[in-house]
Amino acid sequence: MQVPESAIPGAYDKFPTIRVPGEHRAWQRGEVWSALADHADGGTVVIDCYPGTDVGGVVDAVRKALPDADVIDIETEAALPPDRIDALIRRDLTDDSVFGLMSHHHLAEFYDEARLDAVADRVTSRPGQSVLVGWGAALVPVESTTVVLADLPRWEIQQRQRAGAPNWRADNASAAPLTKFKRGYFVEWRTADEHKRALIGRVDFLLDTTRSVGEATLITGAAFRAGLDAAVRRPFRVVPFFDPGVWGGQWMKQVCGLDPDRENYAWCFDCVPEENSLLLEVGEQVVEIPALDVVLARPAELLGPRTFARFGAEFPIRFDFLDTMGGGNLSLQVHPLTDYIQRTFGMHYTQDESYYLLDAGEDAVVYLGVQTGADREEMARELRSAERGESQFPAERYINRFPAKRHDHFQIPAGTVHCSGANSMVLEISATPYIFTFKMWDWGRVGLDGIPRPIHLDHALANIQWERDTEWTTQQLVDRVTPLATGDGWREERTGLHELEFIEVRRHWFTGAVDHDTRGTVNVLNLVEGPEAVVESPDGAFEPFVVHYAETFIVPADVGRYRIRPHGAGVGRECATVKAFVRGTTDGDV
Known part of the structure; x- marks a missing residue:
C-alpha cells in the first residue's frame, strides 16, 4: 500500500495537549492524598467518582494515607441493591442486544435516602475526620471542607469493561462488552453526566485515575476550570483512539504511526468528545480528563449560542476514520429517520452522515441507495434468508455501487442504504448519535470474538427510503461539489x-x-x-x-x-x- 505524499511519518499527533495558563500545581501518586489531607485540615472530604472508577482502590489509598479517618464507601453503605437498580432501569435497557432508551433517571433514584441520612449522622456524630468515596458521594447531606471529582473518560471505561470490569453495581463482569456498553450509553453515562455537570463549577480538586489509582494525578479545581477556559479560547484536538475490526485495514498503521504488529485497525475516533479524552498540561504534568467536560461546562462558548440552543450541551458533529485499505467491506446498513429515533429510542436527532475519501484504491466503491426497480419484498426476503444463514445476500443485485476516489464526498442522509467498500480510507463526517446503525448484511462474517455481529432487519426495513433509487442517489448524493x-x-x-x-x-x-x-x-x-x-x-x-x-x-x-x-x-x-x-x-x- 502506498502512503499518501501528504503523510509525514511520525507527524500525526496521537497525544495532543492544552497548556493550562497560570501558576498551577499537579500532585502525583502518594502526594495526592497528603495534598487532600492538608487542604481538608481534618474536615470532611467528598470524593465523587464517575462510574467505572476503581472506587475500592481509592478507598484503600485513602485509608493508607489517613489511617485515623473514617473512610466510607458510599456505594456500599447507601446505594440500592443491584436487583432494585436492575428493576429501575429495565425499561431503559429493553430486551434488544444493542439498543435501549435514553434514560432520564437521576442519580438520587439509585440511592436509599434513609441510608444517606444515616451516613450523614455517622459523619456529624464522629469527632474525627470522614472521607466519603464513590459515585454519589456528594449526595450525602453533610457539610464538607473538600470536594473532589474523580473523573474518567468513556473510552477508558470501555477498556476496563473489555478486560472484565462490570457496570456500576451490576453482576455482569462476564457479559459481552456490547452489553456493558449499552448499559453505560443509555443509562449510566447519561445519569453520571447530569450529576457531574452540577459538580464541575464547585469542586476543589480534580482526580485523574485514568491509568490507575496508584498512578493518580491531582489538580485543583481552579486549574481544572482554567483548562476548560483555555480550551474554548483556541483551536484544539482531542486524544484520538483506534480500534480493530473484522473489516479493518492497514492505512492508519502507517499514516498515524500505530503498532505494526496489530492485525488491523478499523476505526479511529478522531473527534468524538463524548468518547475522547483531553490532555491538560499543568506545570510539568499531563492530566487526562473527558473531552465531554468542556461540552458540559462551557457549552455556549464552545458550541456557540445558536448551536447550544438547538442541541443543548451535546457536541453534534463527529469526525472519525473508517479504514478498509487492505481490509473488507463495512456492513450494509441504514440509519434511523429523526421521527423514528425520537419515538423508538428517545434520541432527539439522528445520525446523518457522509463519507469523505481521504484515500482509495483503484477498485474502491461506495454502496449507496437502492437500485431503480428493486423489489422491496424480494429484497427483504433475501435479507432475512441471509440473516438465518441460509444464503448470501446478493448486494450488487439491489444496491447501487459508485466508484470512489480520493477527495470524493458521498452524502448519506438518514434512511439511505449505504456501505463503504474495501480498499478505502473514509473520513466520516456525521452527526454524533454514533451507535444507531441498523446492520442489514455483514457479508457472512463473524466479529473478532467469533460471534456474528447483531443484525437489525426490522429496524432497518422500517427506515429504508425506497425512493432513493439510482437516479435520485446519483443526482442528490454523489459529486455535489x-x-x-x-x-x-x-x-x-x-x-x-x-x-x-x-x-x-x-x-x-x-x-x-x-x-x-x-x-x-x-x-x-x-x-x-x-x-x-x-x-x-x-x-x-x-x-x-x-x-x-x-x-x-x-x-x-x-x-x-x-x-x-x-x-x-x-x-x-x-x-x-x-x-x-x-x-x-x-x-x-x-
Whole structure:
C-alpha cells in the first residue's frame, strides 16, 4: 500500500495537549492524598467518582494515607441493591442486544435516602475526620471542607469493561462488552453526566485515575476550570483512539504511526468528545480528563449560542476514520429517520452522515441507495434468508455501487442504504448519535470474538427510503461539489451535506493564507491534503496551532476569526481542509 505524499511519518499527533495558563500545581501518586489531607485540615472530604472508577482502590489509598479517618464507601453503605437498580432501569435497557432508551433517571433514584441520612449522622456524630468515596458521594447531606471529582473518560471505561470490569453495581463482569456498553450509553453515562455537570463549577480538586489509582494525578479545581477556559479560547484536538475490526485495514498503521504488529485497525475516533479524552498540561504534568467536560461546562462558548440552543450541551458533529485499505467491506446498513429515533429510542436527532475519501484504491466503491426497480419484498426476503444463514445476500443485485476516489464526498442522509467498500480510507463526517446503525448484511462474517455481529432487519426495513433509487442517489448524493469563492492563493467549495442533513461542509484548497470565521458556531476541520498547516489568530488571541495531515481539530465558537496557511513541509504545496459546522447557526446565517 502506498502512503499518501501528504503523510509525514511520525507527524500525526496521537497525544495532543492544552497548556493550562497560570501558576498551577499537579500532585502525583502518594502526594495526592497528603495534598487532600492538608487542604481538608481534618474536615470532611467528598470524593465523587464517575462510574467505572476503581472506587475500592481509592478507598484503600485513602485509608493508607489517613489511617485515623473514617473512610466510607458510599456505594456500599447507601446505594440500592443491584436487583432494585436492575428493576429501575429495565425499561431503559429493553430486551434488544444493542439498543435501549435514553434514560432520564437521576442519580438520587439509585440511592436509599434513609441510608444517606444515616451516613450523614455517622459523619456529624464522629469527632474525627470522614472521607466519603464513590459515585454519589456528594449526595450525602453533610457539610464538607473538600470536594473532589474523580473523573474518567468513556473510552477508558470501555477498556476496563473489555478486560472484565462490570457496570456500576451490576453482576455482569462476564457479559459481552456490547452489553456493558449499552448499559453505560443509555443509562449510566447519561445519569453520571447530569450529576457531574452540577459538580464541575464547585469542586476543589480534580482526580485523574485514568491509568490507575496508584498512578493518580491531582489538580485543583481552579486549574481544572482554567483548562476548560483555555480550551474554548483556541483551536484544539482531542486524544484520538483506534480500534480493530473484522473489516479493518492497514492505512492508519502507517499514516498515524500505530503498532505494526496489530492485525488491523478499523476505526479511529478522531473527534468524538463524548468518547475522547483531553490532555491538560499543568506545570510539568499531563492530566487526562473527558473531552465531554468542556461540552458540559462551557457549552455556549464552545458550541456557540445558536448551536447550544438547538442541541443543548451535546457536541453534534463527529469526525472519525473508517479504514478498509487492505481490509473488507463495512456492513450494509441504514440509519434511523429523526421521527423514528425520537419515538423508538428517545434520541432527539439522528445520525446523518457522509463519507469523505481521504484515500482509495483503484477498485474502491461506495454502496449507496437502492437500485431503480428493486423489489422491496424480494429484497427483504433475501435479507432475512441471509440473516438465518441460509444464503448470501446478493448486494450488487439491489444496491447501487459508485466508484470512489480520493477527495470524493458521498452524502448519506438518514434512511439511505449505504456501505463503504474495501480498499478505502473514509473520513466520516456525521452527526454524533454514533451507535444507531441498523446492520442489514455483514457479508457472512463473524466479529473478532467469533460471534456474528447483531443484525437489525426490522429496524432497518422500517427506515429504508425506497425512493432513493439510482437516479435520485446519483443526482442528490454523489459529486455535489459547488464552487463558492476564490481569493489570492485559495478557493472554497461546498461539498455537502445533503439538504436533509443539518451539517454544512466546506472545502478550502490553498497555497497561501485563508481567512475563516466561526461566525458564532463551532467549526470542526481536518487537513485532508498537505503535510502541515498552521492555524493563527489575526489579532494574537491564541498561540499558533500546527496541524498535520489527517488530524481533526476543533475551533470553538468563541474563537471568532482565524487564519489557516501552509506551514513547514506544507509550504510550496497545495493543501486542503474540510470544515463542518451546523447550518442555520452562524451569525448572519449562511
